[in-house]
Amino acid sequence: MPLIKNTFHRPASSSPDPAAALTSVSPDERWAAARAAGDDPVNLAALAQVLARESDTRVREAIFTALARIATPESALAVLPYLRSDDANIRTGALDALRAMPEAVKAHLSQALADADADVRLLACDLIRNIRDEDAPRWLCEFLEIEHVANVCAAAVDVLAEIGDVQALPTLWRCAARFPNDPFLAFAIKVAADRLRANAPGSRV
Amino acid sequence: MAERKLRILIVDDASLVRHYYRQILEAKCFEVEEAMNGLEALEKLLVNAPDMLIVDVNMPQMDGITFLRTLRRQALPQSSIPALVISTEAGAQDIAAARAGGANFYLVKPLGWDVLTQYAAMFCGLPA
Structure with missing residues (x-):
């Protein structure tokens, strides 16, 4: 048992609603929420929505990872537009995410x-x-x-x-x-x- | 004493591209090393700094621009290694991003033998 009570502020990873925490003003909370959101496909729409406006690189990477973990054709579709980003970092994040969900990507390949x-x-x-x-x-x-x-x-x-x-x-x-x-x-x-x-x-x- | 060969590190995720550059550069007596992405390149630079870098833009794990930005923040002499970015991206914004990231020059793929050897010689300070 620790001698000092842990007063460290826990980020929103324990939050019951990661989708809501994705819009927090705190990048740490958004990052933790994005990591948690990948556990449940129900968060797909929220993840896709915040990805469009997320400016923090670490949070954006966590969102790409969450979408790759969900790995459905819908999550692949949410990532695909970022292949045409002007920012090489965003293109790389999108490509890495899509590489991680080959079966989900298959549905959109011909397009x-x-x-x-x-x-x-x-x-x-x-x-x-x-x-x-x-x-x-x-x-x-x-x-x-x-x-x-x-x-x-x-x-x-x-x-x-x-x-x-x-x-x-x-x-x-x-x-x-x-x-x-x-x-x-x-x-x-x-x-x-x-x-x-x-x-x-x-x-x- | 034998003269040291000039070393070039190719950073590109496409094995065929690396193979193509290697063939051209080795024919001109350069020593060539390869890395598949920016992260691997940073590791290789810690061990042995090359005389020049040839860097792609779109690569997994760490893209070329992020790699150059990271490199330029490091200590000398690594941070001053000249870098030639060669990419399929031909847009003005891609060239501007590469320059801002620390590229010394930007060429658009595909490249012929003569162009690559000309730029390699120039970047390594050899007579044309």
Whole structure:
């Protein structure tokens, strides 16, 4: 038993209503409330609402983490718009959260891959890396056939090299042919093709 | 005594990008180290400071701008290592954010061999 009575002010982690505490004026209370809010999907709407106006980096990270813990298609949808933030720190927080909920992200992938913003499409390619789905290589191949920005193609090729197989090779060659003057994409496609061939059953390592 | 090779730390989460830069820079006799994000880069800097940094913006765990801001607050000589930011982000606000964070120069991907070697030489104080 402690000799001195603990008079330290406990933040709102023990609060019965984390959703209400998310709007506290105290960043410490908002942080604790965000951490607690991730325990219950019922707090999703409140988390999404405060995320839009939260300016404290630590609280924002806790909100992203809470949304990732809830891990539903709705919580992924709440995070996705932050991929287009001007603030790299916010983009990173959003991307980390989305990476942590691959199954929830799956429902929105086709939309993200068709986004008008090339940066969102590029980050969406990266999200496929963590999705365990046998169709994932096919999604990337279909995407590569139509994507018109070389940088975005390079991101897709990078992921395809990890999760694809030799069936992706014709897509890679067609992509290379569409961007004959891009040295990095040519390099990326060559490395990816070598890797896919090396990983093919029966190939010598 | 053998001359020390100039060292460049590449900070980028994309393995293909790191591989691409490494191939170009090693062909020009630079020594190359890699980090997958800003946090890993900060750890590597504690052990051995490079002559130059090549930094991406969008990376997991710690993005390039946060990394540079943290680096520039550290003690000399680490805080003065020249940093070239290379990113797919081409907006004026991205370039301004990188400069404010401590980038010495900003280039937009994709990059050809000649451009990368030219900037690496310039940042390391080699004749063009």
